[in-house]
Amino acid sequence: xTFALAIEQLLNGVQLGVMLFLMAAxxxxxxxxxxxxxxxxxxxxxxxxxxxxxxxxxxxSFWLGVIASLAAAAAAGAIIEITVIRRLYDRDHLDQVLxxxxxxxxxxxxxxxxxxxxxxxLDIPAALxxxxxxxxxxxxxxxxxxxxxxxxxxxxxxxxxxxxxxxGMRIRAGESDREMIxxxxxxxxxxxxxxxxxxxxxxxxxxxxxxxxxxxxVGMGEPVLILAFVVIIIGxxxxxKGALIGALLVGxxxxxxxxxxxxxxxxxxPPAQAGLIGGxxxxxxxxxxxxxxxxxxxxxxxxxxx
Amino acid sequence: xxxxxxxxxxxxxxxxxxxxxxQAMGQTFTITLATRIAILALAATGLNIAxxxxxxxxxxxxxxxxxxxxxxxxxxxxxxxxxxxxxGFEGTRxxxxxxxxxxxxxxxxxxxxxxxxxxxxxxxxxxITLAFAQMVYYFAISWPAYGGxxxxxxxxxxxxxxxxxxxxLNFFLICYGVLIVGLVxxxxxxxxxxxxALQAVRQNEVRVASIGISPMPIRLxxxxxSAMLTAVAGALFADLNRFVSPSxxxxxxxxxxxxxxxxxxxxxxxxxVAGAALYVILEYLLGGLTERWQFFLGLILLGTVLFAxxxxxGLLAGKVRHG
Numbered sequence: 001x002t003f004a005l006a007i008e009q010l011l012n013g014v015q016l017g018v019m020l021f022l023m024a025a026x027x028x029x030x031x032x033x034x035x036x037x038x039x040x041x042x043x044x045x046x047x048x049x050x051x052x053x054x055x056x057x058x059x060x061s062f063w064l065g066v067i068a069s070l071a072a073a074a075a076a077g078a079i080i081e082i083t084v085i086r087r088l089y090d091r092d093h094l095d096q097v098l099x100x101x102x103x104x105x106x107x108x109x110x111x112x113x114x115x116x117x118x119x120x121x122l123d124i125p126a127a128l129x130x131x132x133x134x135x136x137x138x139x140x141x142x143x144x145x146x147x148x149x150x151x152x153x154x155x156x157x158x159x160x161x162x163x164x165x166x167x168g169m170r171i172r173a174g175e176s177d178r179e180m181i182x183x184x185x186x187x188x189x190x191x192x193x194x195x196x197x198x199x200x201x202x203x204x205x206x207x208x209x210x211x212x213x214x215x216x217x218v219g220m221g222e223p224v225l226i227l228a229f230v231v232i233i234i235g236x237x238x239x240x241k242g243a244l245i246g247a248l249l250v251g252x253x254x255x256x257x258x259x260x261x262x263x264x265x266x267x268x269x270p271p272a273q274a275g276l277i278g279g280x281x282x283x284x285x286x287x288x289x290x291x292x293x294x295x296x297x298x299x300x301x302x303x304x305x306x
Numbered sequence: 307x308x309x310x311x312x313x314x315x316x317x318x319x320x321x322x323x324x325x326x327x328x329q330a331m332g333q334t335f336t337i338t339l340a341t342r343i344a345i346l347a348l349a350a351t352g353l354n355i356a357x358x359x360x361x362x363x364x365x366x367x368x369x370x371x372x373x374x375x376x377x378x379x380x381x382x383x384x385x386x387x388x389x390x391x392x393x394g395f396e397g398t399r400x401x402x403x404x405x406x407x408x409x410x411x412x413x414x415x416x417x418x419x420x421x422x423x424x425x426x427x428x429x430x431x432x433x434i435t436l437a438f439a440q441m442v443y444y445f446a447i448s449w450p451a452y453g454g455x456x457x458x459x460x461x462x463x464x465x466x467x468x469x470x471x472x473x474x475l476n477f478f479l480i481c482y483g484v485l486i487v488g489l490v491x492x493x494x495x496x497x498x499x500x501x502x503a504l505q506a507v508r509q510n511e512v513r514v515a516s517i518g519i520s521p522m523p524i525r526l527x528x529x530x531x532s533a534m535l536t537a538v539a540g541a542l543f544a545d546l547n548r549f550v551s552p553s554x555x556x557x558x559x560x561x562x563x564x565x566x567x568x569x570x571x572x573x574x575x576x577x578x579v580a581g582a583a584l585y586v587i588l589e590y591l592l593g594g595l596t597e598r599w600q601f602f603l604g605l606i607l608l609g610t611v612l613f614a615x616x617x618x619x620g621l622l623a624g625k626v627r628h629g
Contacts, residue, residue, distance in 0.1 A: 037429045087612055093429050094363045098568055099611045102563045105604030113598055226440050228422065229433045237429060280448045287441035291422050298425045300575065 004138035009259040010252065011134075015144045017251025018151025022206035023228035024235070024243040025156050025158060026062065026199025032238030033174045033195050034089055040080065041203055041228070043107035048073040048204025049109060049211035049220060053120040062125035073204020074197040077209025081196040086189070086221035093300075104222075112218050119215035122208075147209050156243055162240065171195060175238065230290050235298030245301065250286050257285035309578060310623035314576040318486070321579065325478045337474040338546070339590060343582045344481040349489045350566040350578030352535030353537045357564065358573045360528040361508030365432045365560050366419065366439030370533040372446065372555030374408040374416055374540025377548035379458040381407060386461055401464045401471070401480070401545070408537040415442075416533030420526045436557060443555040457551025464545050471545070481542050485579070488535055493575055495531070504528050535565075565607060571617030580618040 027041050051072035056065030080103060088096045124143045131139040162168035170191055171183040182188040207221070214220070231250050235242025262278030269277065293301065321340060328336035349371050356362040381404050384390070384397025391397065394614065398404065423434045447455050463471050471477050495501045506514045507521045514521055543548040553559070562585070570581025588606065592599035 027429065031429065035434065084608065084612070092566075093432060094357075094564070094572075095611050097363065097365065097432060097561075098564060099608055101565070102604040102611065105600045105607070109598050109601035109604065222557070226436065230437050233430060233433050233437065257525035276450065280445055283444040283448045284441045287437050290434070290437055294422060294426065299430070 004134070007134060008138050008140055009255055011140055011144065013252035013255030014248065015251070015257055017248035018148050019206050019210055020224070020227055021151055021244050021247035022154060022202045022232050022249050022252055023224055024231040025154075025240055026202045027228055028232045028235070028238055028240060028243045029171070029195060031232070032201045033171055033178075034085075034192055036085065036088060037093055037096050037100070038085070038113070038199075039097060039225065040090050040107060041199070042105050042225030044073045044077055044200040044203040044221075045207035046218065046221040047133050047225060048108065048207030049122075049216045050115060050120065050207075051204065051228075052208035052211050053122040053216040054115075056122055057120070062123070062212070065122070066205070069204045069208035070201045073207070074201040076204075077200025078193055078197040081193045085193070085196065088092035089192075097283060108218050115218075117218070119212075119217035122211040122216055123214045143212065150205075150209065154205070158240060159220045167194070227286070230286055232300075234290055234300055236302040239300070239302040242302035243298055249289070253289055254282075254286050257282040261285070308623075310574070310619065313622050317579055317583070321583065322482060325475055328447065329475050334474050337478050339586055341474070341478045341481050341546055343579075343586045344478065344485045344587065345546060345577040346480070346563075346566060347582035348485045348488045348542070349536045349539035350563050350582060351485070351492050352532050352537075352539060352571075353563045354532075354567050354578050355492055355495060355535065356532035357480050357567060358577070359501060359508065359596055360504050360525055360532075362424075362465065362525060362529060363432050363564070364423075364435045364529070364532070365557070365564070366435030366437075367533070367563050368555050368557060368559035369439040369442040370412040370416060370536040371540035371543070371559060372442065372550075372552070373412050374542075375544035375550040375554045376446065376452065376458070376540075377408040377411055377537070378404050378454055378464060378541040378544040379460055380442055382460045382462075383452070383458060399462070399464045401466045403538075404464055404541050405459030405538050408541040409534045409584050412533045412537030412540075413530050416530040417526070420529040420533075424522060424525050424529065425551060431505040436560065437549075437555060441553065442553060443557070444553055446552045448556055452550070455552060457553075460544060460550070463548055465500070477546070481546075488538070489575060489579070491535070496575070500524070501525070541542050548561050569607070569610060569617050571619035572617040573614075574617070574623075576608070577617060577619050584618055 023041065023045060026044075027038060030036055030038050030041075046067035051064075052065035052069035054065075055068035056062050059065075084099060084103065088099055114228075128143040128146050131141050134140050140294060160168075162171060170181065170186055173186070173190060174188065174195075178188060203221075210220075210224075227250060228247075231246040232243055233246075234249060235244070235246030247297075258279070261282045262275045265274035265278040268274070297303075321343060324338045325340045328334070328340070349367070352370075353364065353367045356364050356367075380391070381397045385399045386397070389397075415599050419435065419438045423431055423438065426434060447450075452458050465479065466476075466480050467473055469476050471479065471480060496505075503514065503519055504522050506519075507524055511521050540554060543554065566578055566581035566585055568581065569584050570577030570579065574580075588603060589599065592602050596602070614621065
């Protein structure tokens with residue numbers, strides 16, 4: 001194990017964490033403000049990836065693709081909020097789970113209908129191709145660094161939006177007392193649609209960025225969705241700060257676990273078995289982490305006041 | 307007799323009659339469909355004890371369903387190869403023993419998951435049960451000894467004393483029998499003191515605690531019983547397909563089990579049976595019409611959740627009467 005390799009893996013972990021943050025921020029915001037659990041968030045991620053891949057293939061520009069992914073995911077989010085989600089705010093969580101589960105089926109089959117079963121591919125834009133030299137001599141892809149930077153900027157932007165702007169003030173007010181802000185004359189229905197579209201756009205952005213690293217295909221949103229759930233459970237549902245810290249924790253623990261555990265076991269047992277045990281344990285590591293954190297703090301690391 | 311009771315009896319009789327008619331007409335495939343209905347109904351009946359009676363929305367019951375399936379698969383694989391398992395136990399091809407092991411394994415797993423998950427409630431509980439089921443799923447995929455991602459085939463269906471289980475009608479009758487036992491058990495639980503306490507905990511936890519009943523042990527017991535019943539269904543499902551794979555553990559499976567209950571009608575004894583029947587029939591009919599049947603299934607499900615809360619039994623039997 002060289003130092004350079006460890007740094008590279010650590011950065012991969014941070015990059016995964018940043019991507020999870022984009023998903024988790026939307027989920028946690030939607031839960032915090034509207035009290036809604038949205039399983040279809042992974043579908044919005046998929047919508048973003050498909051929009052980016054097809055617009056990029058059509059126009060030849062990755063950047064137009066990213067803009068399209070934001071627009072498509074936000075539009076898809078706004079449409080399902082107005083047609084379906086709006087009816088679920090007063091229902092119990094079971095109904096929300098089922099209705100959004102139904103949305104996943106509709107989105108997945110609908111996408112397969114439109115785009116076929118074959119995965120689409122998205123190239124990394126020319127400006128972000130190649131690798132950069134890191135201190136310590138390792139080479140690291142520029143594109144992955146760009147994802148980390150984008151995530152950091154989004155986190156900063158969200159912080160400013162929520163703590164400094166009028167919209168953010170309304171979102172915070174909606175979190176603490178929705179009847180009261182409606183009584184004060186704020187159009188709560190539009191606010192909800194806006195928050196939902198914002199969360200959707202973040203998921204779409206994550207989908208577009210990851211689309212260039214993996215193939216773009218139906219069902220790509222589901223593993224990420226479940227990881228994002230783990231993130232917001234660890235961070236505390238409703239807390240953006242919790243989502244950021246939880247996402248980085250999950251990203252780094254997952255990546256480093258897969259990297260380190262087989263090597264740790266190799267010190268005790270023969271290499272073939274070490275890979276097996278280490279690999280299996282690594283795939284469960286974040287769930288074990290979640291269980292431990294919940295055993296100590298049942299409402300997550302940064303429980304939102306509710 | 308109440309209208310719901312009549313509907314329940316008719317449903318049970320129909321499910322029993324269809325395979326015999328199919329047998330007479332030589333339509334073996336219909337028997338397989340009916341067997342699928344019985345098994346899925348049993349799994350959903352198990353989940354319904356936690357979800358319907360206890361209000362515990364477990365989004366991770368696929369873990370127990372899959373564990374049941376893997377117990378059946380692993381025991382039969384060892385019985386075939388003759389190799390002993392860990393701790394020197396032999397494999398077996400006897401269904402009764404398979405069920406017992408499945409119940410024990412799922413009970414232990416349910417206890418472990420329950421103890422941690424039940425510390426939380428509401429949306430946390432939904433997501434944590436989901437996450438634990440994913441953990442089991444990824445474990446099954448990454449552990450290559452029993453097929454890993456490819457799954458494990460069962461060469462010959464496990465045996466039931468005195469019955470040739472390879473004949474479709476016989477296997478259906480075994481599944482149907484277990485389903486009836488499961489339903490009776492579920493009805494007995496609902497009517498018992500324990501069931502009353504469980505429903506009271508669902509309705510108002512604080513009041514139950516204030517009269518001196520601690521909610522946690524009641525919920526945990528219900529969760530474990532629910533896991534055990536679902537595991538038996540999993541073992542039967544593996545025997546039906548003679549194949550078990552990580553897809554039995556996937557979160558789609560957990561979602562489907564909840565869907566069965568809701569389609570049938572929440573909190574109804576026969577809700578899972580009606581739901582499973584509707585689901586399997588829809589899957590078969592829509593699947594015959596279009597490759598995109600899941601799209602329409604999604605629309606139907608969405609419509610049920612938004613506009614028809616009572617499900618099939620609710621439509622047929624009217625609202626739940628209290629008293």
